Amino acid sequence: ACYLSGELDVEPGECIKVKGKIQSDAKGFAVNVGKDSSTLMLHFNPRFDCHGDVNTIVCNSKEDGVWGEEDRKADFPFQHGDKTEICISFDEAEATVKLPEAEFKFPNRLGMEKIEYLAVEGDFKVKAIKFS
Numbered sequence: 770a771c772y773l774s775g776e777l778d779v780e781p782g783e784c785i786k787v788k789g790k791i792q793s794d795a796k797g798f799a800v801n802v803g804k805d806s807s808t809l810m811l812h813f814n815p816r817f818d819c820h821g822d823v824n825t826i827v828c829n830s831k832e833d834g835v836w837g838e839e840d841r842k843a844d845f846p847f848q849h850g851d852k853t854e855i856c857i858s859f860d861e862a863e864a865t866v867k868l869p870e871a872e873f874k875f876p877n878r879l880g881m882e883k884i885e886y887l888a889v890e891g892d893f894k895v896k897a898i899k900f901s
């Protein structure tokens with residue numbers, strides 16, 4: 770993981786802003802939020818070229834270490850070398866991922882009431898993390 774934090778207390782309506790740069794040879798990266806590494810509200814996983822996916826965002830949840838059903842998004846608003854800001858918020862129904870030019874929703878399948886864990890993994894250089 771290139772950024773890992775536990776013991777967070779992000780409540781519904783609050784925002785986690787991950788600012789950084791996508792590596793120029795990125796194969797993929799992931800932003801994970803939830804309770805801990807085994808219990809994720811959202812695994813937001815843009816894939817440039819990995820696991821057989823090309824330019825596809827794969828979202829999923831994880832409950833006690835078991836992946837849920839994947840949700841592949843239609844848009845892929847990322848390019849190699851891009852600087853970007855990924856803002857994640859949630860409410861009882863869904864998580865929202867806001868990018869400069871796109872927005873994605875993913876159901877809050879686990880009914881999580883707070884985010885205590887954030888991890889950014891893969892080919893993404895984290896510049897700043899802001900909570901608002």
Ligand SMILES: C=CCO[C@@H]1O[C@H](CO)[C@@H](O[C@@H]2O[C@H](CO)[C@H](O)[C@H](OCc3cn(Cc4cccc(/C=C\CN=C(N)N)c4)nn3)[C@H]2O)[C@H](O)[C@H]1NC(C)=O
Pocket residue numbers: 795796797798799812814819820827828829836839890891892
């Ligand atoms: C078709 C065959 C069966 O179906 C496939 O079955 C695979 C295994 O279940 C799924 O894959 C899994 O999907 C999960 C979501 O559901 C997670 O993403 C998981 O990864 C977990 C994971 C995260 N991480 C850290 C990380 C994250 C991003 C990049 C890197 C590393 C750098 C890459 N850069 C390089 N190398 N330069 C590292 N490591 N493992 C992935 O293995 C595929 O989606 C699925 N494909 C389809 C179409 O159904």
